[in-house]
Structures are given as structure tokens and as C-alpha cells.
Amino acid sequence: MGANTRTDRTLPSQFDDRLMAAIGLTLLAALIPFFVSEYVRTLIQRCLLWIPPIFGVYFIYSLLRQVHFAQSIFIGLGSYIVAFLAGKYFLTSELLILLPLSLLASVVVAYVLGIFIMRRTGFYFAIMGIAVTMVFWSLVYKMRQLTGGSDGISDIKNPTLLGVQLSEQGFYYICLLISLGLILLMHRILHSPFSMQLKAIRGDLQKAESIGIPVHQMRRLAFVVAGANAGLSGVLLAFLYNYVGPTSFAWEFGAQFVQAAIIGGVNYFVGPIVGAFAFVGLEFLVSTWFPNLWEIVIGVTVALIVVTVGEEGVTGIAKNVLVRAFKGINLKERTYSDGK
Amino acid sequence: MGNNQGPVLLAVESLRKFFGEVRAANDLSLEIAQGQVLSLVGANGAGKSTFLNMLIGLVRPDRGEIRLEGKRITGLPPEQRAKMGIVKTFQLEHVFDDMTVFDNVRTACLSAAGKHYVMFKDVSAEREINERTQHILELFDLATVSQTLVRNLGHGYKKVIDIAMSFAMKPKILLVDEPTSGVGEEEKYRIMELMMNQIRASNLAAIIVEHDLNLVKDLSNETIVMHEGEFIARGAPEEVFSQDKVVEVLVGRGF
Numbered sequence: 098m099g100a101n102t103r104t105d106r107t108l109p110s111q112f113d114d115r116l117m118a119a120i121g122l123t124l125l126a127a128l129i130p131f132f133v134s135e136y137v138r139t140l141i142q143r144c145l146l147w148i149p150p151i152f153g154v155y156f157i158y159s160l161l162r163q164v165h166f167a168q169s170i171f172i173g174l175g176s177y178i179v180a181f182l183a184g185k186y187f188l189t190s191e192l193l194i195l196l197p198l199s200l201l202a203s204v205v206v207a208y209v210l211g212i213f214i215m216r217r218t219g220f221y222f223a224i225m226g227i228a229v230t231m232v233f234w235s236l237v238y239k240m241r242q243l244t245g246g247s248d249g250i251s252d253i254k255n256p257t258l259l260g261v262q263l264s265e266q267g268f269y270y271i272c273l274l275i276s277l278g279l280i281l282l283m284h285r286i287l288h289s290p291f292s293m294q295l296k297a298i299r300g301d302l303q304k305a306e307s308i309g310i311p312v313h314q315m316r317r318l319a320f321v322v323a324g325a326n327a328g329l330s331g332v333l334l335a336f337l338y339n340y341v342g343p344t345s346f347a348w349e350f351g352a353q354f355v356q357a358a359i360i361g362g363v364n365y366f367v368g369p370i371v372g373a374f375a376f377v378g379l380e381f382l383v384s385t386w387f388p389n390l391w392e393i394v395i396g397v398t399v400a401l402i403v404v405t406v407g408e409e410g411v412t413g414i415a416k417n418v419l420v421r422a423f424k425g426i427n428l429k430e431r432t433y434s435d436g437k
Numbered sequence: 438m439g440n441n442q443g444p445v446l447l448a449v450e451s452l453r454k455f456f457g458e459v460r461a462a463n464d465l466s467l468e469i470a471q472g473q474v475l476s477l478v479g480a481n482g483a484g485k486s487t488f489l490n491m492l493i494g495l496v497r498p499d500r501g502e503i504r505l506e507g508k509r510i511t512g513l514p515p516e517q518r519a520k521m522g523i524v525k526t527f528q529l530e531h532v533f534d535d536m537t538v539f540d541n542v543r544t545a546c547l548s549a550a551g552k553h554y555v556m557f558k559d560v561s562a563e564r565e566i567n568e569r570t571q572h573i574l575e576l577f578d579l580a581t582v583s584q585t586l587v588r589n590l591g592h593g594y595k596k597v598i599d600i601a602m603s604f605a606m607k608p609k610i611l612l613v614d615e616p617t618s619g620v621g622e623e624e625k626y627r628i629m630e631l632m633m634n635q636i637r638a639s640n641l642a643a644i645i646v647e648h649d650l651n652l653v654k655d656l657s658n659e660t661i662v663m664h665e666g667e668f669i670a671r672g673a674p675e676e677v678f679s680q681d682k683v684v685e686v687l688v689g690r691g692f
């Protein structure tokens with residue numbers, strides 16, 4: 098793969114094929130509501146809202162080589178904040194209140210959980226993520242009075258922005274905007290001193306702490322960054338379906354973001370985006386054609402990708418095809434996270 | 438322990454660490470003044486690395502006190518001690534393998550500048566940090582391999598990179614655990630010279646663990662001999678190495 102020829106100092110801001118591709122795709126996404134059915138639009142919105150939590154998984158994996166199964170905690174937090182405040186105990190459905198509120202809640206919860214979860218690495222980190230998620234899930238599931246238990250909470254009012262009720266299309270653009278904003282933010286963060294030091298921490302923890310890097314604090318903060326992404330998505334997902342159920346807290350849901358990250362390819366910055374569309378698209382196709390085979394299909398897909406291309410994912414495959422088709426195209430986004 | 442080089446920088450008092458039956462450190466006490474360079478010798482398993490690791494906080498002592506410039510640092514985590522000026526290089530390879538040489542040293546420079554939580558700035562655009570990184574690379578003869586991934590470099594290079602990163606922390610006292618272990622004869626002298634030049638140039642205090650007694654004689658005019666978790670002799674190398682008890686513990690044990 099010629100990993101040693103790359104240099105981290107290449108500026109990411111060149112006007113190159115990647116930028117053109119990004120602009121093209123963004124325009125396409127912006128025009129979509131005019132051309133597709135409501136059903137397909139909702140599906141695309143779902144993809145867009147999956148991108149941030151997958152980015153969280155990608156962030157933790159690519160920099161720390163840890164598998165983050167606990168994103169659903171933050172999706173759940175954001176979703177239930179909406180379910181309570183814009184549904185059950187209606188107070189407001191203002192996005193400018195609910196989004197910051199969910200962000201704050203995610204940050205606080207992630208920081209506190211991070212104190213425990215981020216003490217562990219490798220296998221134990223993954224298992225603890227699952228265990229903590231199960232605790233959240235069962236609390237929500239059991240507190241029927243408050244949460245509606247397995248029935249969840251429906252009747253969520255439509256979102257408003259600055260007091261103005263958003264149309265379905267308007268809400269689509271909000272989702273697009275926030276998803277894009279978070280992608281750009283993650284791009285910045287992945288090129289920041291913060292990320293370089295995280296990479297150092299995973300490279301050699303003892304060396305990192307002995308050159309003064311506050312390893313535990315920084316690992317905790319990485320967990321917060323990942324969780325914040327999911328918390329914001331949680332708010333919008335609740336509005337998208339006007340329904341919130343305890344499955345948004347299920348660890349299996351968190352595992353789907355991991356699967357999507359693997360499908361997308363953890364070697365590439367665009368991996369989470371590709372992964373979101375690939376996963377949700379596949380889910381859609383299988384559930385329309387072979388409704389009973391979903392678990393098998395997704396399991397086999399992930400297994401096949403891991404066995405054949407590993408961390409390259411669908412993005413890696415697509416890149417190879419593109420490189421062969423158009424010589425010299427450069428889709429590989431360099432971040433501090435590559436260089437396996 | 439009489440030394441007239443200046444005020445006491447590091448004071449260690451009755452530091453103890455037992456690993457089960459093994460007495461790795463048995464009530465070790467030591468004082469080092471600013472700018473003072475000490476060498477530490479002893480057979481394999483004498484407890485040299487354990488001692489240094491307790492000083493920087495990677496090993497927790499059973500008892501004892503460590504003071505840096507009069508401040509008690511015994512319970513502090515390694516990153517805080519590093520910030521306060523006590524930094525160690527490692528006996529084994531401890532570098533960031535999947536980063537370039539430049540980024541290894543840059544990481545240390547970022548850390549020294551306290552830039553840990555900067556999330557929205559491009560690292561490659563941090564001019565001051567880059568200039569300092571480049572400067573340190575030049576001091577340690579690493580400029581030519583600046584953009585090479587560390588994993589593609591030999592053991593000798595990794596030792597130097599470790600030392601360069603430690604220097605980037607602007608330490609007051611540098612602990613060096615066998616800078617030349619596993620390094621060829623010729624390179625050994627080159628590394629030692631590079632390092633000693635920098636230690637002297639910045640008037641650092643240092644404790645250097647070294648197995649090569651010839652090298653030790655050139656390093657400093659004061660050496661400490663360690664045996665089974667205890668300091669058994671301290672003084673000028675020639676004088677110390679001629680003592681019977683020292684000869685006994687060093688001869689035939691890798692010396």
C-alpha cells in the first residue's frame with residue numbers, strides 16, 4: 098500500500114479531485130428533495146443522520162484503535178430529550194434549544210462515562226461499551242411510567258427553527274447542514290494537534306505520558322467528541338420519525354454504526370459517509386426484497402469486507418475501481434489516522 | 438551527599454519497591470544538583486530501570502519520597518512530572534512507530550507547549566512548533582530522515598528519536614536508561630556524543646544508565662553502582678571501579 102510514501106504535512110486544502118467531488122455530491126444532496134419521493138428522501142435523511150455517529154466510531158477507531166459500541170447511548174439521549182420536551186411533556190420543539198441541550202447532555206454523560214470506559218483499551222473497552230449501553234437500555238425499558246417502556250414515545254411535534262415550523266423539505270436541509278457541518282468539524286479535528294497526540298497515545302502510551310501528554314484526559318475527551326456527534330444526530334432522528342423507542346438505546350444499534358464504519362472503510366476520511374449510505378441502502382434493499390434475511394446479509398457483508406479488504410472497506414474498493422478508470426484521481430484523505 | 442554544583446534539584450528519600458521476593462529498590466536515597474551528571478551502573482536486574490521508572494511515575498514505589506526542586510512529586514502522574522521537568526528515555530524502543538520522525542518530535546514539542554486540547558487548528562500550520570521541531574531534529578542529526586516513518590528506521594535511530602523527544606520537553610533533569618543498548622559499537626559513541634553535547638549545552642542534570650564502563654568513564658566524573666536494589670558505591674568512576682565489592686558485583690555479570 099506504499100504507506101511510507103505518504104506525508105502528514107500535505108495540506109488538506111488543495112483544490113483537487115476530492116474537493117470537486119465533495120462540492121458535486123453536496124449539490125446533488127441539496128437538489129435531491131426535488132427529484133425523489135418522500136420515502137426516498139426520508140431514507141437519504143436517515144443516511145445523513147447516521148454519518149455523525151459513524152464518524153464518532155471512526156474517530157475512536159482510527160486514532161485509538163478502539164471499537165466503540167456505545168454510540169447508541171448518545172443517540173438515545175438526544176432522542177429522549179426530544180421525546181420528552183417536544184412530545185410527552187411538550188415544552189418546545191425549537192431546534193436551537195434542543196440541539197444545544199442534547200449536545201450539553203451528551204458531553205456531560207460522555208465525560209462521566211469516559212472516566213470509566215476509557216480506562217480500558219482493546220477488548221475490555223468494547224465490552225464495557227456494550228455493558229454500559231445495556232444498563233441505559235434496560236433503565237429506559239423498565240421505567241415505563243416515564244419512558245413508555247417498549248412502546249416508546251410518539252406524537253413528537255414537528256421541529257421549529259427560530260419559532261418557525263419547518264416543512265419536511267426545510268427539515269431535510271437542516272439535517273443536510275448539520276451533517277455537513279459535523280463532517281467539516283471532524284475534518285478539522287482529525288488534522289489538529291489533539292488528534293496527533295491521540296495517535297501518539299495509541300502508538301505508545303508510556304512514551305506519551307512520559308512526554309507530558311495527559312493521556313487519560315485526552316482519551317476521555319475523544320470519547321466526548323464521538324458522543325457529541327451522536328447526541329446531535331439523536332435529536333434529528335427523533336424528529337425524522339416522530340417516534341422514539343428504547344431501541345435507540347440498544348447496544349445492537351450502536352453495533353450497527355460499527356458495522357457501517359467497517360463497511361465504509363476505516364482507512365478513509367470519507368469512509369463513514371460511504372458506510373452510512375452503504376449500510377442504510379443495503380438495509381433498505383434487503384428489507385424490501387428479503388425481509389427475513391437482514392441479519393444474515395449484514396453479517397455476511399461485514400465478514401466478507403473484513404476478510405477481503407479489511408480496513409479499506411467499500412471506499413477502498415471504489416477507489417481502486419476509480420483509479421483504474423481515471424488515472425491519477427486522488428480520493429484518499431490524509432489525516433493523522435491513516436498510516437496503519 | 439557532598440556536591441557543590443548548586444542547589445539540590447532532585448531529592449530521593451528511602452525509595453522502596455519490592456516485586457514479591459525481589460527487592461528491586463531497597464530504600465534508595467539520592468540527591469542531585471542542577472547541572473550534575475551522574476552515571477548509574479549495575480548488573481542485569483540490579484534495579485536501575487525500576488529506580489528511574491519510580492522517579493518519572495511509571496512505577497509506584499512501596500514507600501519513600503521524591504522531591505523536585507523541593508516539591509513533593511511522589512504521587513503525581515507521569516505527565517505532570519514531565520511538565521515539571523523530569524523526563525526519561527527508555528531502555529527498550531519507545532517511539533511512535535506509525536508516525537514520521539518529524540511528527541514524533543512535533544508531538545513532544547506540542548506537549549511541551551501545552552497544546553493538548555487544540556482541536557480546530559491544522560497541526561501542519563503551527564509555525565512555531567514546526568520551527569522548534571526542525572531545530573531539534575537538526576541538533577540530533579535527524580533532519581535527513583525527517584519525513585520517514587519511524588517504523589522503517591533502525592534501532593539506533595529510534596534511540597536517538599526517543600532522546601530528541603525527551604529534550605523537546607525542556608527537562609531540568611534527564612534520566613537516560615541505556616541509550617546505547619542494542620546499538621552497534623560505532624553508533625554507540627555517536628549517540629552518546631550527540632546526547633552528552635546537548636546535556637552539557639543546556640546545563641541539564643542527568644542520570645545515565647550505561648553498561649559500557651569505558652563510556653561511563655567519559656560521561657561524568659561521578660558514578661553510582663547499584664546491586665540488588667541498593668546503591669553500594671558512589672564516586673569518581675576510576676576510584677569506584679577499583680573497589681573490591683564493586684568488582685565483585687560487576688565482573689562476570691555482563692561487564
Ligand SMILES: Nc1ncnc2c1ncn2[C@@H]1O[C@H](COP(=O)(O)OP(=O)(O)OP(=O)(O)O)[C@@H](O)[C@H]1O
Binds near residue numbers: 479486487
Ligand atoms: N513489573 C515487574 N514485576 C515483577 N518484577 C519486576 C518488575 N519489574 C522489574 N522486576 C524485577 O526487578 C528487578 C530489577 O529490574 P530492573 O529492570 O529494574 O533491573 P535493571 O537494573 O534495569 O536491569 P537491566 O540491566 O537488565 O535493564 C529484576 O529482578 C526484575 O526481574
Ligand SMILES: [Mg+2]
Binds near residue numbers: 486
Ligand atoms: Mg533496565
